Amino acid sequence: MAGAGLSPAADQEKEAEAFVPGTSYFDEKGYIEYVAGNLPVIFTAPHGGSLTPEAIPARSSATCGPKTVTQTDLNTQDLARQIQQAFFNKTGKYPHVVINRLARSRLDANRDIGAAACGNPSAEQAWRDYHGFIDAAKADVLAEFGRGWYTDLHGHGHAVQRLELGYQLTAETLRLSDAELDAAPAHEQAASFRTFSEESPLSFSALLRGPTALGTYLTDAGYPSVPSQQDPAPQVGEPYFTGADPGYNTPRHGCADGGHICGVQIETHYAGVRRTLTDRSDFATALADVYPDFLAQFGIRIEPKAKTPPTPGDEIVVDNLNSFNDPAKARFVTSGSWVDGNNSQSHGLNFRLLSNPSAKDTAEFRFYVPTPGSYAIDAWWPAQSGRSRNVVYQIHEADGSTALAESVRDQRVDGAQWNPFGVHHFSKAGWAKVVVSQSPGATGSLAADAVRVTLTHLTPSEGVAVLAGLVGELPLDAGNARSLNAKLDAASAQFGRGNVEAGKGQLGAFINQVTAFKQAGSLSAEQARPVIEYAERVIRDAEQQTGQ
Incomplete structure (x- = not known):
């Protein structure tokens, strides 16, 4: 079923399990794209497309009604893709993403079918396919998780530079006091997160704009939002998109009418969120950081990638686009007036460029060192005749x-x-870094693209330290944990003295005791296996490094 040519029929909800997470599916014409997911979150971009097929005439006020809008929400299609990438790098799993690839002048996927397609059969089919894919994603989320969160992505051009979170509540309603909002059930019943609010021990107003509200989290992350604790409501005269009337998606796919897929419309401003690839990447990273905390209060769990013990050969790539970085392992930051650059030599989608750098302007590739050890450092840059010949790369220990x-x-x-x-x-x-800067007095532009960090080897004692960390995560009582750690301390001491055979003997005793705990039922086979396997690896590495 992968690839083009799949039209979401009415019974497609029953076939949701056939979709492969991370794979793109299209309707028969290629107008609508669904990137299947395996997380309980769905993102849609109805107004970011650019296709203008001849089979679908341009929408206009004359043919579709006086309130017809054809303006594109610039870069929201790529914003959705960056969000998908950011969630994947944080969790190892994919959100569901549905994108209307048609220009808004051909299809407005955030309107009912009449206003959306203006009677054109091809546009009407695209509209049905768009919402059919969303319905399939919702069915998959409900089947796997029992509940989920829907987000409709848009762009606004209002003067106030902030995110407008639309919960189907008017600006006038938001200007009511918390007491007034909570006193009238009609406000909660109209909201796109009604079900979750009715189930929550918190008040409706607290969920809307209290300490754990989405807008509050986003504002704290550097993206001012309304409503939020910091900005409870638009002021009189300030434009604000509610997510409804004439919007269609949030009312249809949220939970104002019941159900356990609730949601929000996010209207994003241009500068700092949608304008550049770096803007989109940074916002996507922030959203992937915020959503797990925000949604946990509704019983929606988005877990980070499972930790694995560090092993020689493990690699961390720090890209200049943070949406491509696992935030637990890699981050990129700059000081100075860096801009986006792009050419065929870029490591990923782009690189960062500084045309007239000073020695104070820096780019930092930060990476998390999971354990003391030896690491190879490599750097990637796009070469060009106008670049600096004197670029300084400083490698810093985890103390910074x-x-x-x-x-x-x-x-x-x-x-x-x-x-x-x-x-x-x-x-x-801890967090170490590679800092890129210009040599004092040098000329030429400066590029910052990517850094790769590879664990090359651990000493036997460093391997034992990793084992101690694994023991700390086991569900053992204090006495059993002390017994295992005593053997690890003895092994480390022997390795430190150069007594490899004695150190191996202590690790053998450690393995035997972990096995005994498994046989006694103190540990499950799943809990014991990675500890035993890592101890065996430390023994093999010790033999190879010493030739014994």
């Missing part, structure tokens, strides 16, 4: 201040490849 190495490179050459900066021993776990 200790410099392990400094290297000056020529960015006019060696582009579009991983350039090695050596293997370095990091003595601390």
